[in-house]
Amino acid sequence: MRLKPQGSQFFQLLADAAANLVTATALLRDLTAVPPPDREAVAARLHEVEHAGDDLTHTIMVELNSTFVTPFDREDIQALAARIDDVLDFLDTAADLAVLYRLGEFPPGTDAMLRVLCRAAELTAEAMPGLAKVGELEPYWIEINALENEADHTYRRMLADLFQPGADALEVLKAKEVVEQFELAADGFEHVADVVQTIAVKES
């Protein structure tokens, strides 16, 4: 019998969960690019990814309860899994609402938003295997913070555009609900990075 390096399964499971975010953001980008009638099929695939994420989160919880020694505080591993799951939920919700509300065109700025989300997902997926050396992840959370600022900036401009005089208030409301999920997802990536930073502070 050989001993696995302690906690290696958590780094792998969190890496898998973060890899899911890469798939989900790519699908959401696709959904914003296809004609409205084709959105439902893409949303269905994104929803499957979200289910796979739920299974991963559950596996992480079970492992936490059955593992004697964990690489970080249990609460922090749990928080990481939960925050990654939150992002996946926001991405899935954005897709679901766009279909459900029969949104027309995605408003200008959507491309910029999706570029930010795809990049944040990549960074998060690259960071997870590096958790074993959490002190070296500073460049990760600095770029995630910059991306969140960019998403916030873009979000406000998108709303200002939507609020142009003469706009149909009901259409504005619908678009706002969807775009808000983009912004929440960008925030969510930052919350993942915040947990990583909390772990780094404890380890320092």
Add this chain to the structure above:
Amino acid sequence: MRLKPQGSQFFQLLADAAANLVTATALLRDLTAVPPPDREAVAARLHEVEHAGDDLTHTIMVELNSTFVTPFDREDIQALAARIDDVLDFLDTAADLAVLYRLGEFPPGTDAMLRVLCRAAELTAEAMPGLAKVGELEPYWIEINALENEADHTYRRMLADLFQPGADALEVLKAKEVVEQFELAADGFEHVADVVQTIAVKES
């Protein structure tokens, strides 16, 4: 002098706080069923329940500060009390806004929402006396999670209905503000369960 079982007062106080949620959800269900002119009286009673909840939260804080040995980490007991208090606030706010905004009919889906909230309150009230055996509460948080998913699903369908073309945007905005509190309350029950789960992870 006889010693009380350690921490028993906290389980009792949290059980009282959760019992308040049962009363509050039942009152909110009543409020959504009576004619609009009768809502104010029900909202006033719900507001009294909310005040009683504030007193309980305060008592828990005072006990935490004057008790040497607590059954769980002080922060977790404090978090449980705070999250229960949050739910009570959302229920009270829903009632207050419905009166204040002179909401017309509650939108379709309201009954389904209130059934979820009443059931979540019952489950939470049943779980609190069981905190002494927190490892056995898994069925509680699994059902709470399922209820939150149901509430989320219902909430989105309610909004999609509200956003039907031709709707009065101002009425939609008002209804959305109220219905949002239902959804926040359902989320809030999940956050209570999250704290219970955090405690269980620490104890395992």
Add this chain to the structure above:
Amino acid sequence: MRLKPQGSQFFQLLADAAANLVTATALLRDLTAVPPPDREAVAARLHEVEHAGDDLTHTIMVELNSTFVTPFDREDIQALAARIDDVLDFLDTAADLAVLYRLGEFPPGTDAMLRVLCRAAELTAEAMPGLAKVGELEPYWIEINALENEADHTYRRMLADLFQPGADALEVLKAKEVVEQFELAADGFEHVADVVQTIAVKES
């Protein structure tokens, strides 16, 4: 070489961060009082204050990573800095959105809201140097809670006024977005006080 009292730099840095909130709330009050064309210049000054706050938050993080003994748990000092930063963000966002959305008149109730925010900022700034005796800060968090209740009450009445029949739904949406930031800032002050209370519970 003389030793500094342990952790004194953290109390000073947090006091500086809280002093920034006094400046920011005063600027936001000014912005709501000047004619619309003059708002942009005030928003720019508020944005500079927000940048200075970011620098302070960064300094606190660096100090946390390079200090061996901290006066409280590292996570709590980090949380205090983060929650103060959140409030500054809400104040900055309120100003930014008012300019960006070309908001007309600020709705009735704005003066009352700004009085609450200015008072909460003063209280917070006075509390920070007192962190060394955190057990004596009860009057601070009691008043902050009362102010948050007042802000919440005012916020609801402001929305009820905005929702008057015949209102322009698009203008309501814009005003709501801005007023929401006032309410979030008032909540944010309470979240700062919550962290202080958490520290006090641990120290008791």
